[in-house]
Amino acid sequence: MRIEFLGTAGYHPTATRQTNCILLHAAPDAAFVLDAGTGMHRLVGKDLPARLHILLSHAHLDHVAGLTFLLDILYKQECEVTLHADQKTLDAVQNSLFNSPLFPLKWSHETQVLGAEQAIEGVRVRTRELDHPGGSRALRFDWSDGKSLAYVTDTVGNERYWPLIAGVQVLVHERNFKDGWEEIAHRSGHCTSAQVARAAQACGCRTLILTHFNPLDHDDDLLDTSLEIGAQVLVSRDEMSFVL
Numbered sequence: 001m002r003i004e005f006l007g008t009a010g011y012h013p014t015a016t017r018q019t020n021c022i023l024l025h026a027a028p029d030a031a032f033v034l035d036a037g038t039g040m041h042r043l044v045g046k047d048l049p050a051r052l053h054i055l056l057s058h059a060h061l062d063h064v065a066g067l068t069f070l071l072d073i074l075y076k077q078e079c080e081v082t083l084h085a086d087q088k089t090l091d092a093v094q095n096s097l098f099n100s101p102l103f104p105l106k107w108s109h110e111t112q113v114l115g116a117e118q119a120i121e122g123v124r125v126r127t128r129e130l131d132h133p134g135g136s137r138a139l140r141f142d143w144s145d146g147k148s149l150a151y152v153t154d155t156v157g158n159e160r161y162w163p164l165i166a167g168v169q170v171l172v173h174e175r176n177f178k179d180g181w182e183e184i185a186h187r188s189g190h191c192t193s194a195q196v197a198r199a200a201q202a203c204g205c206r207t208l209i210l211t212h213f214n215p216l217d218h219d220d221d222l223l224d225t226s227l228e229i230g231a232q233v234l235v236s237r238d239e240m241s242f243v244l
């Protein structure tokens with residue numbers, strides 16, 4: 001299983017980071033796209049598998065803007081697209097984003113409501129609601145060979161989702177704010193480094209990969225000492241790959 005980080009910024013792109021988007025090579029003929037931030041433009045010109053499942057955490061623009069790039073992404077490709085999200089996120093995409101005058105075309109691909117638990121391409125996919133303005137959803141993937149990965153983004157640093165991530169091998173977690181920014185983190189529905197470290201220690205993951213960075217932070221300022229947790233800790237960069 002390989003994951004490719006296509007976008008790793010929160011809120012807006014920078015010179016080196018697009019907004020959140022992860023390509024997960026989840027099955028032999030299918031891939032999952034976790035969030036459709038502006039990083040999704042990196043799929044243009046890539047050879048796609050037969051089926052692409054796009055799973056959204058929520059409908060904020062830094063997680064859905066890339067859906068509007070699908071025309072170019074699918075150009076000359078034989079690829080079946082399915083969008084998975086909770087009902088209110090699907091409604092926002094179909095009724096607001098893909099609606100004139102914001103965008104000239106209607107959503108024309110399959111949709112599936114993302115519930116608490118389902119199987120997609122033989123992968124067990126579980127979700128749990130997060131505390132974030134307008135809501136967000138954590139995702140967990142378990143493969144039949146025992147590999148597992150969780151993707152948690154856009155959440156305040158609380159214990160609400162810890163049962164979902166318990167025992168996961170690889171935790172991809174937002175770290176929008178550095179330590180010391182707790183108040184604005186709480187107000188905007190995001191985490192600081194120390195809060196991410198607590199979640200990673202609670203779930204016992206082997207590898208913690210940080211993503212969804214505050215675009216105002218410099219790259220050499222992303223690892224607070226609170227993240228020294230006895231597990232491998234990686235700072236994601238755009239176009240970085242990781243093999244589970």
Ligand SMILES: [Zn+2]
Pocket residue numbers: 010011060062063154212
């Ligand atoms: Zn976001």
Ligand SMILES: [Zn+2]
Pocket residue numbers: 058060132136154
């Ligand atoms: Zn958000």
